[in-house]
Amino acid sequence: MIFPDCQELLLDVDDGILTITLNRPHKRNAMNSRLVAEIMTVVESVQDESSIRAIVFRGAEGNFCSGGDISGMNLEQADDDLVAKATWEFNRVFGRMVTTVNRAPQIIVAALEGAVMGGGLGLACISDVAIADENAMFAMPETGLGIIPAQIAPFVVARIGLTHARRLALLGDRVDGEEAVRLGIAHFLTHSKEELEAQLQKVTARIRSRAPNATAATKRLLLDVGVVEHEALLDAAADAFTAALRGEEGQEGTAAFVQKRKPCWAESDDGE
Amino acid sequence: MIFPDCQELLLDVDDGILTITLNRPHKRNAMNSRLVAEIMTVVESVQDESSIRAIVFRGAEGNFCSGGDISGMNLEQADDDLVAKATWEFNRVFGRMVTTVNRAPQIIVAALEGAVMGGGLGLACISDVAIADENAMFAMPETGLGIIPAQIAPFVVARIGLTHARRLALLGDRVDGEEAVRLGIAHFLTHSKEELEAQLQKVTARIRSRAPNATAATKRLLLDVGVVEHEALLDAAADAFTAALRGEEGQEGTAAFVQKRKPCWAESDDGE
Amino acid sequence: MIFPDCQELLLDVDDGILTITLNRPHKRNAMNSRLVAEIMTVVESVQDESSIRAIVFRGAEGNFCSGGDISGMNLEQADDDLVAKATWEFNRVFGRMVTTVNRAPQIIVAALEGAVMGGGLGLACISDVAIADENAMFAMPETGLGIIPAQIAPFVVARIGLTHARRLALLGDRVDGEEAVRLGIAHFLTHSKEELEAQLQKVTARIRSRAPNATAATKRLLLDVGVVEHEALLDAAADAFTAALRGEEGQEGTAAFVQKRKPCWAESDDGE
Numbered sequence: 169m170i171f172p173d174c175q176e177l178l179l180d181v182d183d184g185i186l187t188i189t190l191n192r193p194h195k196r197n198a199m200n201s202r203l204v205a206e207i208m209t210v211v212e213s214v215q216d217e218s219s220i221r222a223i224v225f226r227g228a229e230g231n232f233c234s235g236g237d238i239s240g241m242n243l244e245q246a247d248d249d250l251v252a253k254a255t256w257e258f259n260r261v262f263g264r265m266v267t268t269v270n271r272a273p274q275i276i277v278a279a280l281e282g283a284v285m286g287g288g289l290g291l292a293c294i295s296d297v298a299i300a301d302e303n304a305m306f307a308m309p310e311t312g313l314g315i316i317p318a319q320i321a322p323f324v325v326a327r328i329g330l331t332h333a334r335r336l337a338l339l340g341d342r343v344d345g346e347e348a349v350r351l352g353i354a355h356f357l358t359h360s361k362e363e364l365e366a367q368l369q370k371v372t373a374r375i376r377s378r379a380p381n382a383t384a385a386t387k388r389l390l391l392d393v394g395v396v397e398h399e400a401l402l403d404a405a406a407d408a409f410t411a412a413l414r415g416e417e418g419q420e421g422t423a424a425f426v427q428k429r430k431p432c433w434a435e436s437d438d439g440e
Numbered sequence: 441m442i443f444p445d446c447q448e449l450l451l452d453v454d455d456g457i458l459t460i461t462l463n464r465p466h467k468r469n470a471m472n473s474r475l476v477a478e479i480m481t482v483v484e485s486v487q488d489e490s491s492i493r494a495i496v497f498r499g500a501e502g503n504f505c506s507g508g509d510i511s512g513m514n515l516e517q518a519d520d521d522l523v524a525k526a527t528w529e530f531n532r533v534f535g536r537m538v539t540t541v542n543r544a545p546q547i548i549v550a551a552l553e554g555a556v557m558g559g560g561l562g563l564a565c566i567s568d569v570a571i572a573d574e575n576a577m578f579a580m581p582e583t584g585l586g587i588i589p590a591q592i593a594p595f596v597v598a599r600i601g602l603t604h605a606r607r608l609a610l611l612g613d614r615v616d617g618e619e620a621v622r623l624g625i626a627h628f629l630t631h632s633k634e635e636l637e638a639q640l641q642k643v644t645a646r647i648r649s650r651a652p653n654a655t656a657a658t659k660r661l662l663l664d665v666g667v668v669e670h671e672a673l674l675d676a677a678a679d680a681f682t683a684a685l686r687g688e689e690g691q692e693g694t695a696a697f698v699q700k701r702k703p704c705w706a707e708s709d710d711g712e
Numbered sequence: 713m714i715f716p717d718c719q720e721l722l723l724d725v726d727d728g729i730l731t732i733t734l735n736r737p738h739k740r741n742a743m744n745s746r747l748v749a750e751i752m753t754v755v756e757s758v759q760d761e762s763s764i765r766a767i768v769f770r771g772a773e774g775n776f777c778s779g780g781d782i783s784g785m786n787l788e789q790a791d792d793d794l795v796a797k798a799t800w801e802f803n804r805v806f807g808r809m810v811t812t813v814n815r816a817p818q819i820i821v822a823a824l825e826g827a828v829m830g831g832g833l834g835l836a837c838i839s840d841v842a843i844a845d846e847n848a849m850f851a852m853p854e855t856g857l858g859i860i861p862a863q864i865a866p867f868v869v870a871r872i873g874l875t876h877a878r879r880l881a882l883l884g885d886r887v888d889g890e891e892a893v894r895l896g897i898a899h900f901l902t903h904s905k906e907e908l909e910a911q912l913q914k915v916t917a918r919i920r921s922r923a924p925n926a927t928a929a930t931k932r933l934l935l936d937v938g939v940v941e942h943e944a945l946l947d948a949a950a951d952a953f954t955a956a957l958r959g960e961e962g963q964e965g966t967a968a969f970v971q972k973r974k975p976c977w978a979e980s981d982d983g984e
Contacts, residue, residue, distance in 0.1 A: 238966070255954045255957055259954065296607065311923055312921055313962070314925075316930045316933065316953055318946075318950060329873065353603075355603075383583050390597060393597040401593075402536075403532070405588075406532040410527045413510070413527055415586075417586030422586065569878070601873065651858040658865070661860065662865055662877055663874075673866055677863055681859065685782070687858075693857035
């Protein structure tokens, strides 16, 4: 697979797992326009690649992501209307990227260490599986700066519910890994670098035991709940079920189950 | 009350509580088409019976329900189109049944022991009150078999939220009773067969202290949140409130309160 | 600021924080029509006052609010149609008030002690930040009286999700402060009167560190999630972000951040 050239990201593929590392450690991996565009391009480039089973997001040098890097907007050089337009685009494009990653057919994993703030929290909130280090620090500091958590709001509400989103967005409270798991930001809590890597291995092993197309169909279905009307959703779900059971993966999966062997897609798996 | 003949269910009525026991222990109570149809028929048959205050679902011989029993579909004998159609119907009819039970006017209770998997988890997710044994095992194993958790997806998302649904559906992780309570699948955790029966007694005693028609109206209202527009919902809620307060139950309930006695519907109640 | 005359409320303003105390202790602060109307009037009167940063709701003499005070309806004097109409209005007006307070631009704080029942629970459920005393008692007792938790249903479901709302509304179970925090009714648990006051001080200090207009814009956005369509919401969010960053608060907030000083709106703040 040939990925687009990236300046702000490190990319790595290992046995079907693509790892995207946000790589602006001098800014605690704050996202500028280029970084956001690069994530969008990379994720879209693997959209039809079922050989890529998962995308792991993490940050370079101990922080996940400290938010949007407003300093990179170069606001001084332009007239007022142009600056307003650039500000709008800078903000909006981030929401487009998060919307796209949320709907990626692959399983999205987030490894959350250090700062997970503002836009970084938004990105964490669309992961299918999130692992939080106990020392990670989650916050929406925006209103303390006179600005707002704009593009991330719907993803935070979908993640932790309105009740907790109100407190975190309006008070700007910082929460650690343990509280993040309690609030539902993350699924797994780890207590050291080693434990985080081990948990990541466990998760990717599980991912390799799952059928890729069935995974993509399941994810689409979950994200359509509340968007598509109930009976129409269940009709579409029955379509997808029938296609899956009668397709290659369903035939192989049920045969492997009867024969008490691993299905072909799980051959490198040592989890389960 | 005369119930329809059932092959796959055991039925019992005790002082207003109907217990439906899934009774295919050789398959860990996996649901075939007949079992699904029988649940539908029984639940519909008591739809207008306010003497039935609650329906308790449980499984025979230590398991709640291990999912859908695909083996019962008899796929070999028919041509391809017929098989596809049968598969679709087999799947879809389960969603229709769960949708119906979700909207039953009675309080639905689930006693969750052993396997609570796939479709069994879906059925658990529409209970109003769920009790989980610490050794119960909850999972959506579908994508490991190349298929998908199709009809249950919306009920799982409504039950535990998108965040936890993503992890459980996409990784197929098994969780025990304690984690099920933490995730919101169940309300009460018990540590032995005896404790589960005692908790069930406590719950049914509470149920007998509640007015049946007010219960049905309340349940309808809760299930309409997010479906009916906010102001219209509150208008309908005020209609229902007025009817309840001025109806037999409201008159009896408020009179009993003032007179410090139990209302007529709670006469056999020893809870509260 | 001149507030409307209130008979059922105590009002206090301290450095931008308006405290509204429900003051019918002989009825454990049960809400009659007048009290509901007074809350509505007071909250609407500060709607455009950005000098009022937060509204704290609490109850006089150790209880928050025991629900709606039906006894105040004066039902005897009128004919049947008039009584039905008055009952409907009594109920519906409460839902209008809660809907308005939910959308107030200020941060709503609830200090929850003693009885938090029925309508009192509904009011608690639209707070942005709720502090619960360990001995507080939360319940929806309605169906035990033959009536229904009508106007509060959507707010309870939005607060704690359908799963927990089903159990609490249908069984009428009482839960204490610790369980209320676990279920997401409240954010903070306190163990004494002193601790509750201290936590309240911490919360109001945080509130003073937040920019008022950014707060109002953020709150509006959070409440529009699930109401406004996703892409339209993100477009509006980018509008609000651009206005905030380029407005007075955004300029002051980002300048203060660079200059490592407190922004002007946080001058009296000793939190952060």
